[in-house]
Amino acid sequence: MYVAVKGGERAIDNAHAWLAEERRGDTDVPELSIAQIREQLALSVNRVMAEGSLYDPDLAALAIKQSRGDLIEAIFLIRAYRTTLPRFGTSRPVATAHMACDRRISATFKDLPGGQILGPTFDYTHRLLDFKLAAEGDAPPPAPQKGDAAPADVPHVTGFLNQEGLIEEAPADDTPPPDLTREPLELPAERALRLQALARGDEGFVLSMAYSTQRGYARNHAFVGELRIGAVAVEMDIPELGFAVEIGEITLTECETVNQFTGSKTQPPQFTRGYGLVFGQTERKAISMALVDRALRWEELGEDYTGAPAQDAEFVLYHADNIQATGFLEHIKLPHYVDFQSELELVRKLRRDVQDRADAAAAQHPEAAE
Template sequence: MYVAVKGGEQAIANAHALLASRGRGDQSQPAITPEQVREQLGVLVSRVMTEGSVYDPDLAARAISQAQGDALEAVTLMRTYRTTLPRFGTTIAIDTAGLPSERRVSATFKEIPGGQQLGATFDYTHRLLADPTEPLDLEAAVEEDEPMPRVTDLLGAGALLEPVTNHAEGEDPDPDPADLTREPTVFPMSRAERMQALARGDEGFLLGIGYSTLRGYGGTHPFVGEVRVGEVEVEFVPPELGYPVSIGRIEVTECQMVAQFVGSSEVPPMFTRGYGLAFGRSERKAMSMSLVDRSMRWEELGERKVAPANDEEFVVEHADAVAATGFVEHLKLPHYVDFQAELVLIRGIQEEIRERQAEATESEPELEEVSR
């Protein structure tokens, strides 16, 4: 650490003060409050909650403000805070089958029960910078609630889609929830463990890996069966009661990806599933998760391992941006001894090469005399 350098502690204190000053900016301008971040930067708040593994919009907004907009630093703050929280138990798995959707779209069928619901999306914007002072037209038509069965259930009813499963053959169909934050990562992982790792993974990395599967490095051409955004109830069974009680509602984004499967001697051709779930409005993250999830199921579907997205260890070990950031940024810390050792090694090798070249040059006249 830099504290080992003379004057290091004061230098670090000065760096903290300078960081705070730069982050505050022009003090004649009003400071951005965490409340403003929470209400107006909802997509960023959702990402920080998902990768930080803590559903708390207020804390995520505070972390973003403290990190000066650095998403990875904010995620690190959330994970650090998470380690201080007591654990009371495990909630019941949320039921997204009847998710009352604020947004619900499908790319597989034009007409679906309950209809398509565009909701809040950037999909149809012109990607042009807008005037922030221009008044907003906030009027929106309120649609009546209609049943919205999953599109994948419609396909499954006709045996066109594989049955719902969260485990590979031979795995416990209902294992205790994995916790990668408390247990070491051991490969191979169960699908449940992989999904937890993907949920905590960096959105940009997963997007890149998911994109690679569409470009031939994975061999899939999927369809978005359905993307839903909405609020679901979270239920918990207190030991003293013995029955579930609702402890609140959270906003989630769910993606069901549908991909081809050519079949085998035992299984007929059908569509297969990829799944993604993330906190808040996180469509890109949920879609990327579903693409990677489908790719990493190659073994249970009897496919070949041919691409980086198929490699569970490669994806999981490199998806965690907090770990990646820590390893990359530690290179800024003093490595004087290591560098000096390599410097001595390089100098020694160069000196040895120069000596050999000198010896070769001295022997050239003798070779000429012999040839004569």
């Protein structure tokens, strides 16, 4: 139960003033600019955009600065800001087949049209601290470049398997999807709703759920069929113009997993798929999302429900959102004085009753008490 409390205004103001001072830190150290955060902490910015569910690198960088680098607090700020924006409309679904790929790898085919493109990856680094970065130095030399041809479309890997009928298809469909930001999450949740919830879900939670499937809780033998990171154009139909125009360009990470096959009396065995699509360069999250998406598809694919957490849509979807989680978790530190007072009264009364009964029993049977 909540009751209004009054007072403490000065303490709160002073706490916020101290917060601002602590946020700035030692004033002998230069202050961080939004541009520095956007450019040099880009993967934090990407995470805040993905889980804040709003693509705007400058706003995400501002939120990171304001939250002193607490990313969940930054995501909270972005979610709160998002609710103040009027919604102009909905884009056409982005065409990831036309992505200008910075990175594109496949763990299932070594020779594939379009090639394996490593991009700016941490893979194959030695994970040794680089003390050169601690010394202020010149900018690194520009990365090598090759060719000057215009970037060509890179075909999707699952397309090759589709040609042989070895993998389930994802036929185009234009059913308007439900929107979590407009309607509260209700179960059973169709796949479109699950994908939206996973795309904005907490990276750590989605990662752990995905990892649990690899360790045997609803194992589905995932291979990364394809992981691609790059820029795609966003198009929207503009009512006053009567046609669609590009309204911007965003960076996305897309992961398609190729999973163990299903088959039946009527259908020959074929591979199944999981899908991850996340704002920014966020590949750990995109791979995790694809694994969890696949695990949640057990029912439509006719698999057994093994009771694994990653198969339980209610468990996954109701616990994936770190803003919901942190809101409920952190509210317990706010004043609960009246609640607690009543509990205190209750415990005292229970103890009194127990004591009274014990006293009464002792009075009736004095020998038992000895």
